[in-house]
Amino acid sequence: MLYTSVTFSANTALNTAVYTATITNNLPVVVALTCDPSPCPFNVDNSGKVTVAADLQSNGVSLYTWSLEADDTYNTVVSQNISVIITDINVAPTITNLNDVATVLENQPIGTSVYHVSYSDVNGDTPTFSASFTPAACASMYNIGTSDGIVSTRVALDFESDPSCSMVVDVFDGRATSSPGTLTINVADVDETPVWLQAGYTYSTPEVPSGTALAVAGISATDPEGAAISYSIGCGSDSGYLTVDPTSGAVTMTAAFDLEVSAVNTHTLACTLTAADATGQSSGADLSGAAVGATFSLTMTATDGGTPPLSDTAVVMVIVVSTTTTTTTTTAATTAAAASTGSEESTGFLSSTESIVFFVLACVISAMLAAVLGFLVWKFCCRNAYTNGATKVAPNQGTNQSNKYEVLLVNIGLYSVLLG
Numbered sequence: 001m002l003y004t005s006v007t008f009s010a011n012t013a014l015n016t017a018v019y020t021a022t023i024t025n026n027l028p029v030v031v032a033l034t035c036d037p038s039p040c041p042f043n044v045d046n047s048g049k050v051t052v053a054a055d056l057q058s059n060g061v062s063l064y065t066w067s068l069e070a071d072d073t074y075n076t077v078v079s080q081n082i083s084v085i086i087t088d089i090n091v092a093p094t095i096t097n098l099n100d101v102a103t104v105l106e107n108q109p110i111g112t113s114v115y116h117v118s119y120s121d122v123n124g125d126t127p128t129f130s131a132s133f134t135p136a137a138c139a140s141m142y143n144i145g146t147s148d149g150i151v152s153t154r155v156a157l158d159f160e161s162d163p164s165c166s167m168v169v170d171v172f173d174g175r176a177t178s179s180p181g182t183l184t185i186n187v188a189d190v191d192e193t194p195v196w197l198q199a200g201y202t203y204s205t206p207e208v209p210s211g212t213a214l215a216v217a218g219i220s221a222t223d224p225e226g227a228a229i230s231y232s233i234g235c236g237s238d239s240g241y242l243t244v245d246p247t248s249g250a251v252t253m254t255a256a257f258d259l260e261v262s263a264v265n266t267h268t269l270a271c272t273l274t275a276a277d278a279t280g281q282s283s284g285a286d287l288s289g290a291a292v293g294a295t296f297s298l299t300m301t302a303t304d305g306g307t308p309p310l311s312d313t314a315v316v317m318v319i320v321v322s323t324t325t326t327t328t329t330t331t332a333a334t335t336a337a338a339a340s341t342g343s344e345e346s347t348g349f350l351s352s353t354e355s356i357v358f359f360v361l362a363c364v365i366s367a368m369l370a371a372v373l374g375f376l377v378w379k380f381c382c383r384n385a386y387t388n389g390a391t392k393v394a395p396n397q398g399t400n401q402s403n404k405y406e407v408l409l410v411n412i413g414l415y416s417v418l419l420g
């Protein structure tokens, strides 16, 4: 008896018997099998047993029509058509939402979801997603979940350097791979804060007058969007000593810091420079995590406040120096040391026009006073002595009086030298 229909799985192993025809004849027969469609992935032996002869999954055919023939050399018997239903034929998964375009903001946290690739599989197979990237560097920026198809970020994206990536995605169901789909990912620009060339700047200077520009190297910030930068400075309790040019970033000493007044050898002005772009992006909003406030330390160093102190002789200079800075004390023994080390007072005196004028003025006045005094002494003492003739030497004073006049003349001579 022949069946009109038979069903078995496409996963049936090779050589497995899936059907046996019942053939009744008193002579040996030769049995043949034909399949529609062909080729036929089955064998039949002369007993009528049909076995699997090829991988039914690879064939991908879910329905055959068989026809069997039995021939005993005298007669040929043909069976009725037999419907063969192959179950579990795998169908490759299908990606259902590609090709497509996704957009993600730059600087989002690592792991931010960008897109969810969806698929279908009529067999309900477990999918495995994979992707290739163009340019290849994008592989380090994006990841696709192998089991869920979620595309996410691997880094904080940067619009300015990597604005777009493309990825080709496919899904494998364990036996077959889907057709590929393309996902284009565009990074959207975000207005970011300026970035400093350096995280901090340190500069040392001796005491300098107000208005001195400080040659601090490298004070510069750039804006990712190319906006103009505006610089500002904040020094907290040290405010007032430094300003920054809002356009160039140049730092200027706007008030002289006097180390001696503060009784210190060094003082550090700890300030914070801020660079702002045209849209006001400055501190606290930089999603990229870059430093936005550069710490600026200005260390003032003293050259005279320590050991050895300056000498008495240097007091001449101190008069002047005190108009801009001050100096310390007085021991004659250190004059040479102060001069040889190029002390601040020497440098300050020579560099100050006010000081030079003051000093010269003092010398002139002193000389004039000395000249007047000498003249008066000469007029009322010496001239009388010489013009009195025989009374040149006073009887009651003897030679001692004459010696006194000579000393005074010597002094007058000295003042003349100073005036000359």
Ligand SMILES: [Ca+2]
Pocket: 090, 091, 092, 093, 121, 122, 123, 124, 125, 173
């Ligand atoms: Ca499948």
Ligand SMILES: [Ca+2]
Pocket: 106, 157, 158, 159, 160, 192, 224, 288
């Ligand atoms: Ca950026």
Ligand SMILES: [Ca+2]
Pocket: 106, 159, 160, 189, 190, 191, 192, 224, 225
């Ligand atoms: Ca940007």
Ligand SMILES: [Ca+2]
Pocket: 191, 192, 193, 194, 223, 224, 225, 226, 227, 277, 281
């Ligand atoms: Ca900006």
